[in-house]
Each structure stands twice: as C-alpha cells, then as structure tokens.
Amino acid sequence: MPDPRGFLRAERALPQRRPVDVRISDWHEVYEAFSPEQIRAQAGRCMDCGIPFCHNGCPLGNLIPEWNDLVRGDDWRTAIERLHATNNFPEFTGRLCPAPREAACVLAIDPGLTSGAVAIKQVEVEIIDRAWDEGWVVPRPAANRSDRSVAVIGSGPAGLAAAQQLTRAGHSVTVYERADRLGGLLRYGIPEFKMEKRHLDRRLEQMRAEGTRFVTSCDVGVDLSAGALRSSYDAVLLAGGATVGRDLPAPGRDLAGIHLAMEYLPPSNRVQEGDLSASPISAAGKRVVIIGGGDTGADCLGTAHRQGAAGVHQLEILPEPPGARHGSTPWPTWPLMMRSGSAHEEGGERVFAVNTERFLGDHDGAVRAIVLHDVEFVEGRFVPVEGTERELPCELVLLAMGFTGAQREGLLSELEVSFDQRGNVVRDDAWQTTVPGVFVAGDMGRGQSLIVWAIAEGRAAAAAVDAFLTGSSMLPAPIRPTTMALC
Numbered sequence: 362m363p364d365p366r367g368f369l370r371a372e373r374a375l376p377q378r379r380p381v382d383v384r385i386s387d388w389h390e391v392y393e394a395f396s397p398e399q400i401r402a403q404a405g406r407c408m409d410c411g412i413p414f415c416h417n418g419c420p421l422g423n424l425i426p427e428w429n430d431l432v433r434g435d436d437w438r439t440a441i442e443r444l445h446a447t448n449n450f451p452e453f454t455g456r457l458c459p460a461p462r463e464a465a466c467v468l469a470i471d472p473g474l475t476s477g478a479v480a481i482k483q484v485e486v487e488i489i490d491r492a493w494d495e496g497w498v499v500p501r502p503a504a505n506r507s508d509r510s511v512a513v514i515g516s517g518p519a520g521l522a523a524a525q526q527l528t529r530a531g532h533s534v535t536v537y538e539r540a541d542r543l544g545g546l547l548r549y550g551i552p553e554f555k556m557e558k559r560h561l562d563r564r565l566e567q568m569r570a571e572g573t574r575f576v577t578s579c580d581v582g583v584d585l586s587a588g589a590l591r592s593s594y595d596a597v598l599l600a601g602g603a604t605v606g607r608d609l610p611a612p613g614r615d616l617a618g619i620h621l622a623m624e625y626l627p628p629s630n631r632v633q634e635g636d637l638s639a640s641p642i643s644a645a646g647k648r649v650v651i652i653g654g655g656d657t658g659a660d661c662l663g664t665a666h667r668q669g670a671a672g673v674h675q676l677e678i679l680p681e682p683p684g685a686r687h688g689s690t691p692w693p694t695w696p697l698m699m700r701s702g703s704a705h706e707e708g709g710e711r712v713f714a715v716n717t718e719r720f721l722g723d724h725d726g727a728v729r730a731i732v733l734h735d736v737e738f739v740e741g742r743f744v745p746v747e748g749t750e751r752e753l754p755c756e757l758v759l760l761a762m763g764f765t766g767a768q769r770e771g772l773l774s775e776l777e778v779s780f781d782q783r784g785n786v787v788r789d790d791a792w793q794t795t796v797p798g799v800f801v802a803g804d805m806g807r808g809q810s811l812i813v814w815a816i817a818e819g820r821a822a823a824a825a826v827d828a829f830l831t832g833s834s835m836l837p838a839p840i841r842p843t844t845m846a847l848c
C-alpha cells in the first residue's frame with residue numbers, strides 16, 4: 362500500500378552528474394550510480410493518485426504508480442514484469458525520454474511545495490538495469506508460430522518495437538536496415554554519452570534469440586525492389602524515420618565546414634564503435650556555431666566539447682524561455698520553460714532570438730564567420746532588429762534545425778504511398794498507408810518526435826499488422842495514429 366505522505370519524507374533527488382572536466386574527457390554516460398535505498402525512497406514519494414495524471418503524459422500507458430510501489434516494497438522482479446508489459450525498451454526511454462509523464466505528475470503542480478515530480482524516469486531505468494544485471498531479461502519466443510511473414514523497414518525504436526511484438530505473436534519477421542548497424546537514431550544519432558550502445562546491443566541479442574531476423578546494409582528500394590519486397594512478405598511495415606534534415610539556404614551555405622547535424626553526429630558515433638580513429642568532421646581546436654537550440658543541437662554541443670572545441674555558440678531563433686513553467690502551458694501539459702541538459706552544463710554560450718543572415722568564407726573557401734542579427738516576432742513572423750547585425754567568427758557550423766519528413770526517393774516513390782502536407786507518410790486508422798498491406802509507424806508517419814512515441818507507434822502498428830494477417834489481435838495498441846501529445 363503506497364504511503365500518501367512519502368513525498369513529505371523524501372525530497373525529489375536524481376543521481377549526481379560526473380564532474381564536467383572528467384566526463385568531457387571520455388564518452389561514457391554522464392550520471393553516477395544511485396543506490397537501491399535512494400531509488401526506493403524516490404519511488405516511495407508516489408501517492409498512487411486516484412487519477413494518476415502521470416499516465417496522461419506517457420503514450421505507452423506505462424503503469425507508473427504500480428511499479429513505483431513495487432520498487433518501494435523491494436519487489437523488483439514484479440516491477441520489471443509490469444514495466445515490460447507496456448514498454449519493450451525501458452532502458453532507452455529511462456535514459457533518453459524528456460519525461461512528459463514527470464511534467465504531468467501531481468507532485469509537479471507546485472514544485473515549490475513538494476520539491477517536484479516523482480523521479481519516474483530514474484525509477485524506470487533502475488528497474489530495467491537491475492533486471493539485466495539479475496538475468497531476468499530473457500528471450501521470450503512465441504509459443505506458437507504462424508505461417509505469416511512481415512518485413513519491417515528500418516531498425517529505429519519504432520521498427521524494433523513492432524518487430525519484437527510481431528515475432529512474439531508468432532510471425533516470421535525480417536528487419537531491413539540500410540545502415541551497417543542496427544538501431545536507427547539510437548545508434549548513429551544519439552551520442553554515446555547519452556546512451557551507451559551496449560544497452561542497444563544486448564536488447565538486439567534478445568530479439569535475435571526470439572527469432573527476429575535482421576538484414577543490415579540493405580537500402581530497400583535500391584538493393585531490394587519494392588515489388589520483390591511485397592511479393593516476398595504478407596505485410597510490410599515502414600519504419601524508416603524522418604531523415605531529411607532542414608537546411609539553411611543562406612548565402613555562403615556551400616562553404617566548407619558547414620554541415621547538417623546528421624552529417625556530424627554519425628562519424629563521431631562511429632569513432633566510439635571503433636570504425637574510425639578520428640571523425641572526419643571534428644570540432645577539435647575550432648570555434649563552433651550550432652544553429653538550432655533543441656536536443657539535436659545539445660547533442661552536437663556535448664560532442665563538440667568532447668572533441669576539444671575551442672568554443673561553442675548555440676543559436677536559437679525563439680526568445681529565451683522563462684525559468685519556470687509559463688502560464689500558457691499549465692500543469693499537466695508539457696511546460697514551456699528553459700531547459701538545460703548535461704551538455705549545457707559543460708560549456709558553450711546559448712544565444713536566443715537571433716537569425717543567420719549569411720556565411721562568410723576565407724580565401725580557401727572555408728567558413729570563417731556567420732553574420733547574424735537579433736529578431737523580434739511581429740505579426741506572425743520574425744523580423745530583424747535594425748542595427749544588430751554582427752559577425753560571429755567560426756570554423757565549423759552545425760545545422761540542427763529539425764527534419765522536414767521522410768525521404769521520398771527510393772522505396773517510398775516506388776511504392777507510391779501518399780504524403781501529408783508535412784511530408785509524412787499518410788496512414789489510416791489501422792496504420793495502413795494508401796497501399797494495401799503496407800503499414801507505417803514512427804517518425805515516418807508522425808514526423809520527428811520522441812523515442813517513447815516511436816515505441817508506442819511500433820507497438821500499436823504491430824497490433825494492426827497482426828489483425829491484418831490473422832483477423833484479430835491480442836497485442837496491445839497504446840495509441841491511435843492520430844493520438845497527440847498532451848500540450
């Protein structure tokens with residue numbers, strides 16, 4: 362029975378981050394370990410609310426008060442069963458999710474009074490890490506095999522979640538990935554210091570042991586035609602992500618030293634994988650400008666510091682957000698407020714309400730500065746503030762301004778699927794594209810989102826594919842294609 366006064370006995374606490382000078386000299390995750398006693402005290406802050414608003418913040422429908430109470434009572438084994446009941450990969454979300462469920466926790470209504478939300482994300486990661494350590498995470502192959510086959514295109518969190526669900530439902534599942542390793546953005550986008558890849562690798566081992574088949578270095582639509590794919594499988598699930606990066610077509614864009622974030626981050630991750638001794642795009646000794654103030658920009662920031670950048674500016678066109686939850690985003694919605702991750706603590710200067718006008722080059726055709734100006738938001742658009750134009754010297758510019766949708770050439774053109782106005786693949790209420798038997802999940806259908814949404818989409822789309830193949834499905838479907846975040 363949860364203790365409704367637990368939050369009065371223990372303040373919200375999170376593990377310490379390793380000292381900045383230590384952690385930027387390696388690539389390991391930034392957090393120190395938490396003791397089991399500390400995490401039990403944190404779980405014990407949960408009140409098991411009559412209406413658990415935390416659930417509204419999580420698309421997976423995680424049974425948060427249940428596993429909080431199990432951890433409080435030291436029953437970790439049941440806790441991982443309840444956690445896995447709704448989430449295939451809690452080691453990914455526990456490390457990487459921005460945790461909208463914490464923003465929706467009842468204890469977050471007045472953090473000044475309660476010391477803040479239950480540390481839900483930390484409880485989650487401690488449960489799954491302990492389960493791996495104890496050997497409780499084992500392959501769960503299907504009890505009965507069907508004679509149906511499914512091809513999943515893309516091995517990001519959406520494709521992996523769908524593949525695991527469909528394999529466990531008894532179908533023969535093959536995941537195709539055009540990269541040489543599996544994991545999508547988990548592998549080559551997200552840096553090692555946010556999630557060490559060993560967490561991904563051991564989950565893939567479990568999936569292999571359950572019977573999921575993986576084919577890497579296969580760009581479907583190029584190495585394997587859409588026609589061959591459709592004739593070889595009973596159903597196809599597209600989970601290829603929203604991989605087209607937003608560019609900045611300002612004068613000077615073609616100078617050397619200006620790169621999209623997803624040109625910069627993958628080779629750095631390859632160094633950690635042991636493929637390269639050094640990244641061909643390195644910030645070492647350079648003044649770096651990151652254009653884009655979001656999470657991808659923060660990943661570039663942390664990477665640049667670890668590579669030995671001489672200095673980093675991170676630019677954002679929006680004004681600086683308020684220090685605390687803004688009134689326009691009341692509890693339990695996702696709050697508009699200033700967020701500073703571990704990468705911001707490591708250095709660099711954040712500059713808000715600025716726009717880039719053009720890039721300046723040196724005699725060798727390499728970028729030497731950007732020209733920027735302050736902006737104001739007037740009548741629905743950003744306008745330059747007169748007299749604020751200035752140069753910011755730099756030798757490396759990283760464009761981290763988001764993604765414009767799925768890559769159309771190749772597979773999607775060949776399949777002739779339809780797109781919506783935002784560049785995402787259109788799907789109906791059963792996750793099916795305009796092409797019969799071809800389904801879509803994750804960023805490819807939703808647009809650039811979060812890992813937790815990709816897993817929820819993968820699970821729900823798997824249920825729809827299972828129903829398409831067999832007439833009905835017992836697989837859980839936590840969301841619909843049109844479900845939106847609480848905001």
Ligand SMILES: Cc1cc2nc3c(=O)[nH]c(=O)nc-3n(C[C@H](O)[C@H](O)[C@H](O)COP(=O)(O)OP(=O)(O)OC[C@H]3O[C@@H](n4cnc5c(N)ncnc54)[C@H](O)[C@@H]3O)c2cc1C
Binds near residue numbers: 459551600656
């Ligand atoms: C740098 C960066 C950092 C991020 N950090 C976070 C974070 O900390 N927390 C968070 O919640 N979210 C984060 N996100 C967002 C999150 O990573 C994505 O929302 C999520 O990975 C989407 O999953 P997905 O499975 O839909 O697609 P992806 O992860 O993009 O995977 C798609 C895969 O499909 C493959 N593919 C595409 N087309 C083909 C084809 N024709 N044939 C074969 N394979 C194909 C691609 O190679 C890719 O591996 C981040 C995004 C970026 C870019």
Ligand code: SF4
Binds near residue numbers: 425467481
């Ligand atoms: S809203 Fe917070 S306190 Fe209430 S059940 Fe959820 S985690 Fe526990």
